[in-house]
Amino acid sequence: MLSKQTLSKHTIVVASGKGGVGKSTVASALAQQLAKKGKVVGLIDADIHCSSIATIFGIYDSDTSNKEYQLYCRHGVHILPFGVQENQLVAWRGLLSTKVIKAAISSITWPELDYLIFDMPPGTGDMHLSILSSYKIDSVFVVTTMSKMSVSNALKTYHLYHRCGIQDFVIVQNSLEDTDVVVLDVCTKLLSNISSSETILIRRDTQISTACDFGQCLAEITPDLTSSILK
Ligand SMILES: Nc1ncnc2c1ncn2[C@@H]1O[C@H](COP(=O)(O)OP(=O)(O)O)[C@@H](O)[C@H]1O
Numbered sequence: 001m002l003s004k005q006t007l008s009k010h011t012i013v014v015a016s017g018k019g020g021v022g023k024s025t026v027a028s029a030l031a032q033q034l035a036k037k038g039k040v041v042g043l044i045d046a047d048i049h050c051s052s053i054a055t056i057f058g059i060y061d062s063d064t065s066n067k068e069y070q071l072y073c074r075h076g077v078h079i080l081p082f083g084v085q086e087n088q089l090v091a092w093r094g095l096l097s098t099k100v101i102k103a104a105i106s107s108i109t110w111p112e113l114d115y116l117i118f119d120m121p122p123g124t125g126d127m128h129l130s131i132l133s134s135y136k137i138d139s140v141f142v143v144t145t146m147s148k149m150s151v152s153n154a155l156k157t158y159h160l161y162h163r164c165g166i167q168d169f170v171i172v173q174n175s176l177e178d179t180d181v182v183v184l185d186v187c188t189k190l191l192s193n194i195s196s197s198e199t200i201l202i203r204r205d206t207q208i209s210t211a212c213d214f215g216q217c218l219a220e221i222t223p224d225l226t227s228s229i230l231k
């Protein structure tokens, strides 16, 4: 078996089973908080089909004539974004997406990174399997809202990464919807199946969605996401 490549001192995957639960928001906030604490941080948008990192960091670039893939620096974070040209449709098969991301990662001259964060697509498909088999992953942030649909799919994500030998998990409960107490109880019980070092709660806050849409810093308007990985 080929050995896995180590891309940074600590590599983190931010994932969940479901879309729209706050993965990109959490990945970006975590990257910005670590950078504010003086760490050298990289962030890769691995959700190539529905990329969000360019928007969250306010990266728009109409000139891609010189380089195919480019590293941008915003809010102190070294970013490999996709979709930097607005309204550019990406409709690729899984194999092509995973090839592109690996080519992009290896074509870039990265600084020596303390932390590298992958913002993942939903599900447990090709991109997850490819990144798991190619790179050494140290921690997984499992993001979920408190709905049964979201939590049950978050559990699938956990099982995939756990089966692949990852031991360090952080649960992020993002309160994007109002949850009935009975549902909350069901979700809490389901989440207890995840062996995690920490559970972090993020409240719904329009400051967060506005900051995401306008490329503003998230570091201080989100709760501390760094404590378990800085230990
Ligand atoms: N805690 C929050 N409060 C308010 N809006 C949020 C919060 N977390 C995420 N959002 C918003 O919800 C939407 C989906 O979040 P996103 O991070 O893109 O989810 P995913 O990456 O899982 O698809 C975005 O518009 C984002 O700004």
Ligand SMILES: [Mg+2]
Pocket: 023, 024, 025, 047, 050, 052, 119, 120
């Ligand atoms: Mg996303």
